[in-house]
Amino acid sequence: MLQASYPYYLANKAVTPNQDLVVYDKYSGEAATRVALADAAAIDQAIAAAAAAAEPMRKLPAYKRQAILNFCVERFEQRFEELAEALCIEAGKPIKDARGEVTRLIDTFRIAAEEAVRIGGEVLPLDITPRAEGYTGMWKRVPIGPCSFISPFNFPLNLAAHKVAPALAAGCPFILKPASLTPIGALIIGEILAETDLPEGAFSILPCRRDGADLFTTDERLKLLSFTGSPEVGWQLKAKAGKKPVVLELGGNAACVVDEGTDLDDAVARIIFGAYYQSGQSCISVQRVLVHEKHYDEVRDKLTAAVKDLVHGDPRDENTFIGPMISEKEAERLHGWILAAKDAGAQVLAGGEREGAMLQATLMENVDPALDANTQEAFGPLAILSSFSSFDQALEEVNASDFGLQAGIFTRDIYKIQKAWDELDVGGVVIGDVPSWRVDNMPYGGVKDSGLGREGIRYAIEDMTEIRLLAIRNPG
Incomplete structure (x- = not known):
């Protein structure tokens, strides 16, 4: 059964300033539960907390990031039927399909746990010309910083997971706006993340009205925007995103x-x-x-x-x-x-x-x-x-x-x-x-009006990290 109400998560903590969002049972049409809605001030606080968490998240060792993701896998397995029932109610998803999505949620976090300790680099020969003799290069990937995620209603668990799990694997703090029609799955993910020892500000999960979510796109403290939803909205957000990279998964006509x-x-x-x-x-x-x-x-x-x-x-x-x-x-x-x-x-x-x-x-x-x-x-x-x-x-x-x-x-x-x-x-x-x-480990995304970039854990991690080069001269 769903709880009578759900908080949102601001800087890792459950917060219930209101119960303004009614979530309906999509089959019966009846109110199923209520959820706290974040306002612009709360979103601003969350972004500030994510910015402050960027350094602690960057320094979090790979084995600790892996352990957090594996802890989530264990808790998802323990709460399997609860997650499936929530999907069935909030999304109207047939129960067999709902269980399938919970299975994929678990897969996605498990893959991310594996990839958390595989984010490597490369030794790069630089002596390709006489002027570079005596130089050696190498590069590694470093977290891009605080990320902004907006997820859709149709896969409330797994499409949120395809943003959240690679961010945790890469060491990026994030803020997530789940779809207002189906916020419960993401909030249960937040409840489980709140049980971990992630640095304060590492995550915020904030249901909010579309007209109040502008900061998710425009705020320059956020270093990447990943949006899954309609083409009309996605391209509008890209135009407003400023300097930050944007990943768009916008749909199809398959x-x-x-x-x-x-x-x-x-x-x-x-x-x-x-x-x-x-x-x-x-x-x-x-x-x-x-x-x-x-x-x-x-x-x-x-x-x-x-x-x-x-x-x-x-x-x-x-x-x-x-x-x-x-x-x-x-x-x-x-x-x-x-x-x-x-x-x-x-x-x-x-x-x-x-x-x-x-x-x-x-x-x-x-x-x-x-x-x-x-x-x-x-x-x-x-x-x-x-x-x-x-x-x-x-x-x-x-x-x-x-x-x-x-x-x-x-x-x-x-x-x-x-x-x-x-x-x-x-x-x-x-x-x-x-x-x-x-x-869930394959590169997934489209071209033309279907969007930009690829999801799939390893490929999302590439978007959530930047290459940093080291060049060394041996004066010998």
């Missing part, structure tokens, strides 16, 4: 190609997962399904039957696959796209109906390529079918998007695999599976 000669039953099963897992509210959710014309009718029929069989309902039910979207407003938006496509001549093969925040898993074909359902990020349980006659045509269609996060390709042809890897303008190409697949 395509999946089913080539000729593919195991169709396997492809269909994976596409069902990729398109409708947690009601499609993932930035790498399968939105566009491109099927070779030789297999189109068979894949359409198999997918249609499978979508119709998906169980919708209460996310607490172990059998539920499709729960509510994050809000009725979001469900209305995507339902409007479905109706607009239908009015323009598209066919609804399965689903298409909405009741409140519950939008049925929907499969469509013959959707006008210019409509929002095809060009924008659905971020909900919608997939669109189309056919292609040549692999080159399929790759062109995958690239015909403003987004470029990941793509999935079902093919057994090694030359087509190489071509897809060479030609697709995306951050990751997944062969034999859907673009929705991710392991």
Whole structure:
């Protein structure tokens, strides 16, 4: 069960100045708990504390950083079901998916614990020219300093973890703004971090209103901004961030190609997962399904039957696959796209109906390529079918998007695999599976409107550290 209320965390300490943020059960629509909201003064205090903690965090030995991360892993395991239930309530995430996210939270912190003692450097030969004879170089990575993190609603635990865990591994203090719709998971992470002996000011976790969060972006004491969320907001924040580096993970319009000669039953099963897992509210959710014309009718029929069989309902039910979207407003938006496509001549093969925040898993074909359902990020349980006659045509269609996060390709042809890897303008190409697949140690991020930079612990640590060179002259 959720607590009646939750504090925020300011400079490692629980603080409850108010209970102004109501967090709702996304399935019932009822108030589930209340959370303290930070104002601009609290955010300023948190930034000052993080700046003061930069030196103690930099000096924290690697083995101590590793021990703190391993302690978190142990506590997450002890509180596994509590974390899963919180996700189920605050995000409307089906309980099996919620447990999957808690497992990934644990993985992410475990990977970070391993990487905390692997942040090395390199000896660099400098005598590449006569004028540099007698010189030796070497470089190491040093923490960039206080970091600012803004995390989204759809993976409240693991996407926060992908910012928090590498920061701790690298020795960077941080402030985190969790999504106001789903702050509980991040606050439980804060509760566990508060049990450690991290230097004072090493972390603050501050739910706040969007209009009060400007300091997360603009304050020059913060040396890096990492944001996961919508493209519209992300690019606005980048424009306001000033001199600090910015990492953006902004979403997608992911395509999946089913080539000729593919195991169709396997492809269909994976596409069902990729398109409708947690009601499609993932930035790498399968939105566009491109099927070779030789297999189109068979894949359409198999997918249609499978979508119709998906169980919708209460996310607490172990059998539920499709729960509510994050809000009725979001469900209305995507339902409007479905109706607009239908009015323009598209066919609804399965689903298409909405009741409140519950939008049925929907499969469509013959959707006008210019409509929002095809060009924008659905971020909900919608997939669109189309056919292609040549692999080159399929790759062109995958690239015909403003987004470029990941793509999935079902093919057994090694030359087509190489071509897809060479030609697709995306951050990751997944062969034999859907673009929705991710392991938490791999480089993850996109190009074009999908963002800048890469997450995945080792790659995030690179962003959260700077290279410092040492050059030595031997006058001998």
